[in-house]
Amino acid sequence: MNRVGIKEVAKMAGVSTATVSHVINNTRFVSEETKAKVLHAMKTLDYRPNLAAQSLRNQRSNTIGLIVPTLPADTSNFFFMMVAQGIQQTLKKNGYFLLHSTNSTEGIEEEIEQIKLFNSKLIDGLIIASVSDDVSYLKDLVGDKYPVVFIDRKPKGIKGDCILADGFGGAYQATRTLIEKGHRKIGLITGSLGISTSRERFEGYSKALRDHDITYSDDRVVIASTPSFDSGYESAKKLMSSQDVTALFIANNVLTMGAMKYLQENQVKIPDEVAVIGFDDYDWTRITAPPLTVIQQPSYEIGVKAAEIMLKKISKKNAKNKEYRLPTKLIMRQSC
Amino acid sequence: MNRVGIKEVAKMAGVSTATVSHVINNTRFVSEETKAKVLHAMKTLDYRPNLAAQSLRNQRSNTIGLIVPTLPADTSNFFFMMVAQGIQQTLKKNGYFLLHSTNSTEGIEEEIEQIKLFNSKLIDGLIIASVSDDVSYLKDLVGDKYPVVFIDRKPKGIKGDCILADGFGGAYQATRTLIEKGHRKIGLITGSLGISTSRERFEGYSKALRDHDITYSDDRVVIASTPSFDSGYESAKKLMSSQDVTALFIANNVLTMGAMKYLQENQVKIPDEVAVIGFDDYDWTRITAPPLTVIQQPSYEIGVKAAEIMLKKISKKNAKNKEYRLPTKLIMRQSC
DNA sequence: CTGAAAGCGCTTACAG
DNA sequence: CTGAAAGCGCTTACAG
Numbered sequence: 060m061n062r063v064g065i066k067e068v069a070k071m072a073g074v075s076t077a078t079v080s081h082v083i084n085n086t087r088f089v090s091e092e093t094k095a096k097v098l099h100a101m102k103t104l105d106y107r108p109n110l111a112a113q114s115l116r117n118q119r120s121n122t123i124g125l126i127v128p129t130l131p132a133d134t135s136n137f138f139f140m141m142v143a144q145g146i147q148q149t150l151k152k153n154g155y156f157l158l159h160s161t162n163s164t165e166g167i168e169e170e171i172e173q174i175k176l177f178n179s180k181l182i183d184g185l186i187i188a189s190v191s192d193d194v195s196y197l198k199d200l201v202g203d204k205y206p207v208v209f210i211d212r213k214p215k216g217i218k219g220d221c222i223l224a225d226g227f228g229g230a231y232q233a234t235r236t237l238i239e240k241g242h243r244k245i246g247l248i249t250g251s252l253g254i255s256t257s258r259e260r261f262e263g264y265s266k267a268l269r270d271h272d273i274t275y276s277d278d279r280v281v282i283a284s285t286p287s288f289d290s291g292y293e294s295a296k297k298l299m300s301s302q303d304v305t306a307l308f309i310a311n312n313v314l315t316m317g318a319m320k321y322l323q324e325n326q327v328k329i330p331d332e333v334a335v336i337g338f339d340d341y342d343w344t345r346i347t348a349p350p351l352t353v354i355q356q357p358s359y360e361i362g363v364k365a366a367e368i369m370l371k372k373i374s375k376k377n378a379k380n381k382e383y384r385l386p387t388k389l390i391m392r393q394s395c
Numbered sequence: 396m397n398r399v400g401i402k403e404v405a406k407m408a409g410v411s412t413a414t415v416s417h418v419i420n421n422t423r424f425v426s427e428e429t430k431a432k433v434l435h436a437m438k439t440l441d442y443r444p445n446l447a448a449q450s451l452r453n454q455r456s457n458t459i460g461l462i463v464p465t466l467p468a469d470t471s472n473f474f475f476m477m478v479a480q481g482i483q484q485t486l487k488k489n490g491y492f493l494l495h496s497t498n499s500t501e502g503i504e505e506e507i508e509q510i511k512l513f514n515s516k517l518i519d520g521l522i523i524a525s526v527s528d529d530v531s532y533l534k535d536l537v538g539d540k541y542p543v544v545f546i547d548r549k550p551k552g553i554k555g556d557c558i559l560a561d562g563f564g565g566a567y568q569a570t571r572t573l574i575e576k577g578h579r580k581i582g583l584i585t586g587s588l589g590i591s592t593s594r595e596r597f598e599g600y601s602k603a604l605r606d607h608d609i610t611y612s613d614d615r616v617v618i619a620s621t622p623s624f625d626s627g628y629e630s631a632k633k634l635m636s637s638q639d640v641t642a643l644f645i646a647n648n649v650l651t652m653g654a655m656k657y658l659q660e661n662q663v664k665i666p667d668e669v670a671v672i673g674f675d676d677y678d679w680t681r682i683t684a685p686p687l688t689v690i691q692q693p694s695y696e697i698g699v700k701a702a703e704i705m706l707k708k709i710s711k712k713n714a715k716n717k718e719y720r721l722p723t724k725l726i727m728r729q730s731c
Numbered sequence: 732c733t734g735a736a737a738g739c740g741c742t743t744a745c746a747g
Numbered sequence: 748c749t750g751a752a753a754g755c756g757c758t759t760a761c762a763g
Contacts, residue, residue, distance in 0.1 A: 346652060
């Protein structure tokens with residue numbers, strides 16, 4: 060059951076290891092005849108190249124690192140899970156592996172440590188949704204050792220490709236929809252404005268108000284301390300207690316869930332007493348009472364795109380850094 | 396920005412590479428004095444061992460492979476996502492990496508191909524939830540190259556450690572609970588009996604019936620063709636149309652979601668017209684109307700346990716193959 | 732058209 | 748107490 064190496068193949072085929080290598084990689088001409096012998100030997104010995112050796116020799120590993128923030132045992136962070144799945148499956152199609160690390164603390168230290176670990180593993184690229192808005196620390200850490208692709212959050216302090224959903228547009232559309240239904244007092248529940256994602260959604264919301272001559276009011280905006288179920292619950296409670304909103308836009312899927320819990324628990328009639336638009340389209344939004352109108356983010360597609368851009372950067376070395384914005388979509392159901 | 400290797404460290408410290416290596420790995424005595432010099436050099440050069448080289452030399456990679464079945468773009472497979480997170484985070488704590496591959500087709504071919512890929516990557520262990528009940532094909536593929544830990548499904552045709560939830564107990568408890576509430580006509584919606592997980596739940600269900608002198612009837616059991624939302628919807632429809640059940644036990648979280656959709660759409664009053672117990676406790680089960688009673692599986696904990704057993708097998712080489720069964724728990728809410 | 736040999740960055744038996 | 752050197756399994760410049 061010993062691993063068979065290139066040496067055994069060479070021996071069986073009666074050629075040098077160089078020739079075997081060239082056959083495998085198609086890297087110089089080999090006569091049909093010897094090629095056939097080599098291929099035959101490879102097949103009968105069930106030869107598989109040792110990727111560790113290849114990595115060492117080639118200084119690359121066919122592996123991409125992924126870092127996303129996720130609370131431990133958080134049942135809710137569907138978004139990054141979907142993104143990761145998109146990445147994983149397109150990398151796989153292209154013969155790449157994905158080394159996936161979640162960042163369970165909210166701190167940047169863990170992130171840095173993780174990148175250092177990845178570095179010693181010789182990753183060929185890094186896809187990251189940083190906990191921090193300012194990612195200039197990546198300059199020293201990564202330099203130009205390998206390409207970096209940012210997802211979900213727009214990086215500051217460094218150039219780089221960036222794949223994100225059109226949060227501004229989505230939030231704008233949600234808010235406008237509520238306005239067109241006749242609402243003027245529209246509440247917003249959102250995550251920390253410290254990350255670009257939340258900021259954009261906030262701006263989409265306030266721009267829609269402005270465009271429709273509705274005065275913005277701080278009192279109708281709740282910034283959830285953490286994007287958790289409980290925090291969503293508390294935020295909805297706070298907003299509903301003031302009695303001053305007739306509609307609610309919740310700019311994050313976990314917060315949406317928590318807010319729905321509050322509304323349901325208190326028998327608030329949706330959409331009669333309060334209209335609701337949530338964020339992210341997951342199956343559970345179809346079974347609430349009533350089914351939720353939401354802004355859908357193309358999470359899986361963001362993953363696919365991120366992987367594609369990464370592969371392109373690795374092979375083409377094109378230095379252009381583009382921002383890719385995937386459109387969001389309003390899924391109309393019965394909550395507004 | 397060149398990577399610094401053991402050679403540079405040795406040079407700076409004025410010692411041989413052998414000594415540096417021994418300092419790093421604590422593998423033979425080194426005088427305090429030289430050790431200090433080496434450590435200092437390592438620190439100032441920010442030395443990080445090249446893991447590819449270590450892998451090649453040591454024939455191990457500090458990497459564990461994980462294969463679970465997941466449909467592409469399936470928003471619903473929370474269970475394995477949670478398991479994966481448990482695995483990942485405990486491996487990380489122990490300096491191991493996780494190579495996570497999802498199996499998007501239902502076929503065993505893709506699984507085999509994936510394992511071959513892993514093999515060339517020199518993984519130190521494999522954690523797998525096979526699409527197949529009979530995993531004897533692993534014998535040839537893996538042999539005793541590295542330990543294998545099975546999760547969620549009990550393997551046939553091969554010995555190996557196995558971590559699973561107590562599906563029998565959970566299903567039994569759910570069914571008994573319904574019986575104790577006075578129900579005699581209890582429907583079951585479950586996934587394919589081709590995997591041990593579903594079979595066990597089926598048996599828990601029928602055993603509970605038997606223990607309470609209720610005649611089992613095939614007509615009250617629907618085996619969903621695929622564990623999808625739509626399939627859950629259809630299964631509920633089928634069962635409810637027969638008008639012959641007053642309670643429903645749904646033995647899978649995605650099916651539960653689909654079934655709830657049907658019930659909600661058709662304004663079936665829960666629990667008055669039909670009592671419901673679902674499977675898996677995710678946040679969304681708290682916001683249905685009414686909130687769902689469910690059997691909770693310790694998914695994250697299964698991941699943690701699987702990783703722990705794996706690490707133990709790698710270091711201790713203990714040949715004992717145990718089956719670990721983590722208890723499920725009934726979470727009582729208002730749907731029954 | 733193909734082979735002999737160096738070298739990627741480590742670890743470890745051997746030697747002193 | 749420490750070093751010189753072989754070797755893990757590949758790739759590739761050099762040579763013919």
